[in-house]
Amino acid sequence: ICNMQAKTTTIPSNPLAIGKGIFPFPDVVKILDMPYRKVYAWMRRYWKGELGETFKSNYVQEVDGSRGVNFLTLIELHTMMHLSDAGVRTQDVHEARESLSMAYNTPTPFAHKDVLKGMHTKGKEVLWTTKNGTITLTGKKPFQSHAIRSLIEKLDFNGDSLASKYYPIGKEKPIVIDPRRQFGSPVLINNNIYPQTLYYLYKGGEPKDFIARLYKIKLEEVEAAIEYCQTQ
Secondary structure, eight states, rough: BBSSSOOOOOOOOOOOOTTTTTTTHHHHHHHHHHHEEEEEEEEHHHHSSSTTSSSSSSEEEEEEEEEOOOOHHHHHHHHHHHOOOOOHHHHHHHHHHHHHHHHHTTGGGGGGGGHHHTTTEEEEEEEEEEEEEEEEEEOOOOOOHHHHHHHHHEEEEETTTBBBETTTOOTTSEEBBBBBBBBGEEEEETSSOOHHHHHHHHHHHHHHHHHHHHHTHHHHHHHHHHHHTTTT
């Protein structure tokens, strides 16, 4: 898998906390736009499965009886599940993640700008060149690198090069998922209005321009909210 020793990282854990976003399982499925059963399987294995046992604290945690993750974990799951789709063994993904954690000094390497941009593909291989050596994952079919490029285009990164905001329908549209706002629920960029609030009015028969006047927002914001909700 790599030419550097894989071992359990001593990097601090990545717990749920205010300001980091809280995403219950149903929201994870919607945001990642991946099959229910696939997302459930990954969250189960990282919650109390054999992989979760290697972490200092649970990667996926339980909140009010429902499993959930924070924002950085959400971004990590996107990449890890695409690796799984390429036929990479789950255990190999986990070991590579541990090595990347040490190389980039972060508990969430698959949410790190340099890790995402540093992914190279060669046939059925995915490679990273780090200061500690080369990390290689081998799947059963070519990795869909366009999925990672699309993810990067929808992300903002903070000063630590970690994902900080996600624009689910692209940065050209005024919808953002920001873990520091409304616990990470999608909102309009210029305020904290939920897209669903505007969409329900539209579905109820209210004209778009009336909704815009009612909330004192631009027509483009109403249209973006409708577009977002119709894709969910």
